[in-house]
Amino acid sequence: MSYTCETAKMESWRAFLTGFLVLCLLSVGSAQSSSPDCSFPAIYNFGDSNSDTGGISAAFLPIQAPYGEAFFHKPAGRDSDGRLIIDFIAEHLKLPYLSAYLNSLGANYRHGANFATGGSTIRKPNETIYEYGISPFYLDMQISQFDQFKARTNDLYQEAKKPSDRINLPRPEEFSKALYTFDIGQNDLSVGFRKLSFDQLRAALPDIINQLASAVQHLYNEGGRTFWIHNTGPFGCLPVQRFYILNPEPGLVDQYGCIKAQNEMAVEFNRQLKERIIKLRAELPKAAITYVDVYAAKYGLISNAKKEGFAEPLKVCCGYHVNYTHVWCGTKLIINGSEVYGPSCSNPSSYISWDGVHYSQAASQWVANHILNGALTDPPTPITQACHRR
Incomplete structure (x- = not known):
């Protein structure tokens, strides 16, 4: 597999991704290992809205209906109609869904915690690249929250006088x-596309990647040994990127309607991330670090949407977006004296995009099914065996 994938890299980035996905899906069995399962007791997640299970809702205004309607049957702090990839990871490992670290009520941290919050970036929001922040919970802040969480729960565990006092605490x-x-980096690209030239953003990528690597190194020094790191998805395929481009110039978009230059930047981000992870493996010899090609999975789904039973990949389930009129999912707007709502579609499971920015539960499940078995990871290791160094 390594030789085939390396050869494919010599082709165009789009041909590589499509070919890589097909190859790896055909050879899922070869990714399996005779190693025993790891039996992870907990998951600690860091990221943005792609894996936020309630952090941004706890910190600010709660996410409103119809979010959550397909699975939880009510808003559940997730920017989707249901479960996210992190939820399917928990299910696959037979662990409970992660409570957000910022939750003040109803949280159970016995099997981990989620520090991801919507809008989060890797770099600190007030650095020059951003000028303004889209979330105060950037990656270093999430790492600091983890440090506090670990120290505080350890104190509470030691101070507990009876087993029932420890029931919701990690050991x-x-x-x-x-x-x-980790599932973070999309917002660094998002803000970069808005505030910087492509050359400036490209020049900033090494620093962004190194800050992610520093977070991994910190967790390693705190005793963490197994890391599952998602790359960033095909940013140019988010429907929101096309809301204001009704008649694209020739060459701006690919055959699926995705903005080429933005996807190429995401591919470059991922290339540098993979190279940095390879270096991390040498720097952290006791760590098992898996690079997860979420980009290949998501672009594979988008490029084969109809074959996989989904609608046109850039169609949005929840919200009203006609010409330059936009009513976002779960909101309403007065247009020509009448209220126009941003409702959800009748069949969310047939859509890849839930609200123009975030994936539907069905799409997240499809992606999860194509990464958790190790077919799109480096090394090609199923998540259940990700603790073993390769």
Whole structure:
């Protein structure tokens, strides 16, 4: 597989991704290993809205209906109609869904915690590249929250006088056995596209990648040993990127309607991320670090949407977007004296995009099914065996 994928890299980035996906899906069995399953006791997740299970809702205004309608049957702090990839990871590992670290009520941290919050970036929001922040919970802040969480729960665990006092607390010895997951970087590109030239953003990528690597190194020094790191998805395929481009110039978009230059930047981000992860493996010899090609999975779904039973890939389930009139999912707007709502579609499971920015539960499940078995990871290891160094 390694030789085939390396050869494919010599082709155009789009041909590589399509060919890579097809190849890896045909060879899922070869990614399996005879190694025993890891039996992770917990998951600690860091990221943005792609994996936020309630952080931004707890910190600010709660996400409103119809979010959550397809699975939770009510808003559940997720920017989707239902579950996210992180939820399917938890299910696959037979662990409960992660409570957001910022939740003040109803949280259970026995099997991990979620530090991801919508709008988060890797770099600190007030750095020059941003000028203004889209979330105060950038990656270093999430890492600081983890440090506080680990120290505080350890104190509470030691101070507990009876087993029932520890029922919702992680066991101190299990932090080193937990799975540490990352899904962040999309918003760094988003703000970069708005505020910088392509050359400026490209020049900023090494620093962004290094800050992500520093977070991994910090967790390693805190005892973390298993890391599952998602790359960033095909940013140019988010329907919101086309809301204000009704008649694209020739060459701006690909055959699926995705903005080529934005996807190429995402591919470059991912290339540098993969190279940095390879270096991290040498720097952190006791760590098992898996690079997860979410881009290939998502672009594979988008490029084969109809064959996989989905609608046109840039169609949006929830919201009203006609010409330059936009009513976002779950909101309403007065247009010509009449209220126009941003309702959800009748069959969300047939849509890839839920609200123009975030994926539907059905799409997230499709992606999860194509990454958790190790077919699109480096090394090609199923998540259940990701603790083993390759």
